[in-house]
Amino acid sequence: MKVKDLCLGALSFGDASGYDLKQFFEQTFNHFCVAGFGSIYPALAELANEGLVTYSEEQQQGRQDRRVYHLTPAGHEAFVREIETTEPQHRVKSDFLLILYFAHLLSPERLEAVLDNRIAQLDRQLELIRQCRDSQDRSCAVSVGADFVHGFGAAAMSAARDYLRNNRGRLVSEVQAARNQRAHPHSTQRERTASRPAHPIRSED
C-alpha cells in the first residue's frame, strides 16, 4: 500500500487538501502510518493525472490558495480493489529495540533515558488515541473499523508500556552488574579466548 492509496482512503471521508491529509494522518493513523509532504503532494498530483481524484483551487483571503482534492468514482473503485486484494503487511521498524538489544554496550544513563523516553512517548500516543476515539461519533456505522483499529493500538501500546515499566529496573540492574563484573573480574574467566566471540552468528564449520 503506497501513499497514493492512503490518500484515496482518506479522501473517501471527504474532500481535503494535501495539508489537511497530513494532519489527518498524524491524528488518526498516527500509530500505524506516516506520510510526509514529500510523499503526499506528488501522490496527489499523480492521482489527479490518473483521474482518480479531481481538485479545485480554493482561494481564501490572505492565505495561500488551497488545492482541495475530491475522490472520483474511479478513485473509490481503485481504493476498494486495492484493500480487497493487497497482502496486508504489518511491519515494525524500531531503533529503540535495536539499541536495547545492545544494552550491554550502553552507558547506564543512556539506557535509562532510552527507556523513559519510550514510556513517555507511549503515554502520549495513548492519549492521542483516547482523544481520537472520544471525538468520534460512535453511532455512525462508518466508524466500526476506526474503533477496532484504535482499540488495537491502545491494547498493543498499553501492553508495551506495561512491559517496559515492569522490566525497566531488572534490565538496568543486570546491565550495571555486567559492567561491574567486566571492570572487576574476580571470578574465573577461562571461557574467554581472544578469537571466539560469545554469540557466533553462523554455526561452527
Added chain:
Amino acid sequence: MKVKDLCLGALSFGDASGYDLKQFFEQTFNHFCVAGFGSIYPALAELANEGLVTYSEEQQQGRQDRRVYHLTPAGHEAFVREIETTEPQHRVKSDFLLILYFAHLLSPERLEAVLDNRIAQLDRQLELIRQCRDSQDRSCAVSVGADFVHGFGAAAMSAARDYLRNNRGRLVSEVQAARNQRAHPHSTQRERTASRPAHPIRSED
C-alpha cells in the same frame, strides 16, 4: 539507524558473510527489523571502504566463495557512538490496520481472511521468538538486552493476538449489520445529503 549500523551491531557478535547476516536478522531481529540483500551488500561494501569492517574471501569446496566480514575496533567504536547518540525511533507501518480502518468497504470474506491471517502470522512470530530465546545461553551476560527485547516482542504480540481474537467476532458482525442496513434501509435516512460526507477531514469553514 541505517542498515550499515545493523551490520556493525550484528558483526559485534562474530564474523559473518552477507548471507549470514540476512539470516541472523530474519531469525533474531525478525519482529523489529528487516533488511534485504539489496541493502546489506551495498552497506557492507561501504563499511569496508570506510575501514569499519575488513573481509577475507573464504573459499569452500563446491560452493561459491564466501566473503566473511570482520568488525574492526573503529567499527565497534562507530557502532557504540551510534547507539549512544541516535534518537531511538519506533515506527509501525501497517497495511493490516489501514485495511481494517476501512472495514466497512470490505467483503465479509475478505475481512475474516485478513483477521485470521494476521492471527496466524502472530502465532508464527511468537513461536519464532520462543525458539530464539530457548536456543540462547541465558547465563551469558551479553544476552540481557536480547532477552529484554524478545520479552518485549512476546508481550506486544501476545496482546495484539488476544485483542484480535477477542474482537474479531464483534467487528465481523458489526460490518455485516452495516452492510445489511445499506442493502435494506428500513429506517429513516434523512441524514444523507449528497454532498456532505459522514466524516469530514477538515473542520467546517
Added chain:
DNA sequence: GCATGGATATATCGGACCGATATATCATCC
C-alpha cells in the same frame, strides 16, 4: 539417471519514500 526445487551466495536496478529544506503569508504574542 536426471530433472526439479531448495539452500547457499553475491550483486544490481528501479521505484518508492522519508526528512530536510525552501518559499510565502497571516495571526499572535511580547
Added chain:
DNA sequence: GGATGATATATCGGTCCGATATATCCATGC
C-alpha cells in the same frame, strides 16, 4: 516592530525495499 508558529505547496537527495539475475550444490522424486 520583530519573532514565532500555523497554514500551504513544492522539490531534492539519500536511503531502502523488492524484484531480479546468476551460479552451484544437494536432496528428492520419478
